[in-house]
Amino acid sequence: xxxxxxxxxxxxxxxxxxxxxxxxxxxxxxxxxxxxxxxxxxxxxxxxxxxxxxxxxxxxxxxxxxxxxxxxxxxxxxxxxxxxxxxxxxxxxxxxxxxxxxxxxxxxxxxxxxxxxxxxxxxxxxxxxxxxxxxxxxxxxxxxxxxxxxxxxxxxxxxxxxxxxxxxxxxxxxxxxxxxxxxxxxxxxxxxxxxxxxxxxxxxxxxxxxxxxxxxxxxxxxxxxxxxxxxxxxxxxxxxxxxxxxxxxxxxxxxxxx
Amino acid sequence: xxxxxxxxxxxxxxxxxxxxxxxxxxxxxxxxxxxxxxxxxxxxxxxxxxxxxxxxxxxxxxxxxxxxxxxxxxxxxxxxxxxxxxxxxxxxxxxxxxxxxxxxxxxxxxxxxxxxxxxxxxxxxxxxxxxxxxxxxxxxxxxxxxxxxxxxxxxxxxxxxxxxxxxxxxxxxxxxxxxxxxxxxxxxxxxxxxxxxxxxxxxxxxxxxxxxxxxxxxxxxxxxxxxxxxxxxxxxxxxxxxxxxxxxxxxxxxxxxxxxxxxxxxxxxxxxxxxxxxxxxxxxxxxxxxxxxxxxxxxx
Numbered sequence: 001x002x003x004x005x006x007x008x009x010x011x012x013x014x015x016x017x018x019x020x021x022x023x024x025x026x027x028x029x030x031x032x033x034x035x036x037x038x039x040x041x042x043x044x045x046x047x048x049x050x051x052x053x054x055x056x057x058x059x060x061x062x063x064x065x066x067x068x069x070x071x072x073x074x075x076x077x078x079x080x081x082x083x084x085x086x087x088x089x090x091x092x093x094x095x096x097x098x099x100x101x102x103x104x105x106x107x108x109x110x111x112x113x114x115x116x117x118x119x120x121x122x123x124x125x126x127x128x129x130x131x132x133x134x135x136x137x138x139x140x141x142x143x144x145x146x147x148x149x150x151x152x153x154x155x156x157x158x159x160x161x162x163x164x165x166x167x168x169x170x171x172x173x174x175x176x177x178x179x180x181x182x183x184x185x186x187x188x189x190x191x192x193x194x195x196x197x198x199x200x201x202x203x204x205x206x207x208x209x210x211x212x213x214x215x216x217x218x219x220x221x222x223x224x225x226x227x228x229x230x231x232x233x234x235x236x237x238x239x240x241x242x243x244x245x246x247x248x249x250x251x252x253x254x255x256x257x258x
Numbered sequence: 259x260x261x262x263x264x265x266x267x268x269x270x271x272x273x274x275x276x277x278x279x280x281x282x283x284x285x286x287x288x289x290x291x292x293x294x295x296x297x298x299x300x301x302x303x304x305x306x307x308x309x310x311x312x313x314x315x316x317x318x319x320x321x322x323x324x325x326x327x328x329x330x331x332x333x334x335x336x337x338x339x340x341x342x343x344x345x346x347x348x349x350x351x352x353x354x355x356x357x358x359x360x361x362x363x364x365x366x367x368x369x370x371x372x373x374x375x376x377x378x379x380x381x382x383x384x385x386x387x388x389x390x391x392x393x394x395x396x397x398x399x400x401x402x403x404x405x406x407x408x409x410x411x412x413x414x415x416x417x418x419x420x421x422x423x424x425x426x427x428x429x430x431x432x433x434x435x436x437x438x439x440x441x442x443x444x445x446x447x448x449x450x451x452x453x454x455x456x457x458x459x460x461x462x463x464x465x466x467x468x469x470x471x472x473x474x475x476x477x478x479x480x481x482x483x484x485x486x487x488x489x490x491x492x493x494x495x496x497x498x499x500x501x502x503x504x505x506x507x508x509x510x511x512x513x514x515x516x517x518x519x520x521x522x523x524x525x526x527x528x529x530x531x532x533x534x535x536x537x538x539x540x541x542x543x544x545x546x547x548x549x550x551x552x553x554x555x556x557x558x
Contacts, residue, residue, distance in 0.1 A: 003289045004290070004528075050473060050523075077319075215318060217525045218524065224311065227311070238334070241310055
């Protein structure tokens with residue numbers, strides 16, 4: 001495993017690309033070792049907001065040492081990040097977590113499924129995978145983001161909850177609407193979506209990998225804050241509670257009890 | 259410059275330790291900290307059997323700190339003996355094992371299992387606010403604290419540190435009870451019970467509703483309690499509560515602590531322990547202090 005580091009990154013650019021959604025490019029050597037599905041901890045600078053915010057890696061430009069983070073403003077820390085301008089500095093902890101098992105896709109028909117703020121990690125994953133991909137994206141409304149970036153790497157299907165664009169409903173409704181098939185699923189999104197994918201994958205005998213999220217403190221496996229129930233004994237505490245920051249965030253769907 | 263301190267006959271190369279539960283058994287911080295530089299690694303609490311801990315969410319940020327309600331998830335003493343102790347043995351640092359339990363017998367079982375282990379001291383967790391049975395129940399009444407301390411002292415082969423809870427009316431009463439029962443040292447403070455409510459969802463942020471607060475915001479409370487306790491007992495105190503820098507650590511030493519532990523700040527800055535040590539050394543150079551022990555209780 002790559003050595004984790006605490007570094008200072010420089011903001012290259014930032015723009016708002018949706019309602020409360022921001023697109024941030026940072027210059028940092030952490031990009032060199034970033035794997036799809038991994039994340040970084042981003043430090044707020046305020047003295048009262050202490051903990052690093054876990055944010056998934058959307059793209060990593062290894063040649064130029066650049067990381068792209070697409071995140072939603074959810075509180076004080078992310079609100080502070082959204083005000084960052086080119087040249088500003090941000091503390092980063094990374095790279096963290098296991099990432100998606102990209103090699104499993106070899107020779108398979110793949111679904112990449114992203115819901116809401118679970119969409120960003122699908123971009124680096126799509127780039128890393130040579131196989132033909134069906135990319136299923138779920139949004140709340142017509143306020144889409146990253147769908148054009150993703151279209152460069154596969155066939156993009158969109159669902160919106162209000163039906164304003166694409167299929168009305170969620171990513172599962174896309175599968176039905178277009179009668180799509182896959183041998184492998186990789187997904188990130190809200191818990192109800194991941195539960196539906198886990199069920200669908202089990203019923204259809206499809207291998208599925210899902211990326212989970214939980215409130216986190218240390219990000220490196222020490223505090224045991226961000227655990228998830230597992231079907232087998234976990235590697236660390238042997239109590240069916242795996243650490244999302246360390247054994248995850250990506251789990252084989254059958255491994256976790258969600 | 260001499261940073262060595264002695265607590266209950268155990269020599270520490272410097273007074274900087276890790277606070278239990280914030281550093282695992284050190285493995286997770288291997289990329290950031292050379293464990294050989296620490297005075298001691300104080301492990302995450304270990305019980306006689308594995309504990310699952312509480313449901314999530316287990317952590318929440320609050321102003322200047324955080325709440326946690328992990329609930330002492332741990333693999334139990336068997337895995338700990340096979341994995342964590344051999345790992346820690348590779349380093350030139352003291353190992354202090356934090357022991358937790360639901361009943362006195364649970365604690366005694368762990369203490370006995372550790373009797374021949376290469377462990378410098380035991381820290382007895384009678385102050386975790388996040389589990390329903392045991393733990394804090396032993397640390398909030400002077401007579402139960404006296405009882406568990408004396409029972410552990412009868413069995414323990416290593417010096418015993420009792421970790422005190424700040425969630426009491428008078429911490430010096432608890433400190434005196436532990437001292438009278440034979441405790442070799444005290445560590446303080448454990449977390450302060452707190453609560454956070456999500457006003458938009460009208461729900462508790464933590465699944466456990468309450469959690470233990472730690473971080474820089476609790477430091478003044480901890481310094482005050484260390485000072486009061488140092489006036490009340492003769493046994494050494496390991497001070498902790500929001501330590502983020504060498505200056506913070508010096509404050510605890512001046513208040514009467516013989517050593518300090520870095521807790522929640524490990525989560526904020528994974529290199530915090532070593533930076534605290536370097537900060538203490540810088541302070542000693544600045545004020546021309548030869549022995550770090552000169553600082554202990556030196557507030558005027």
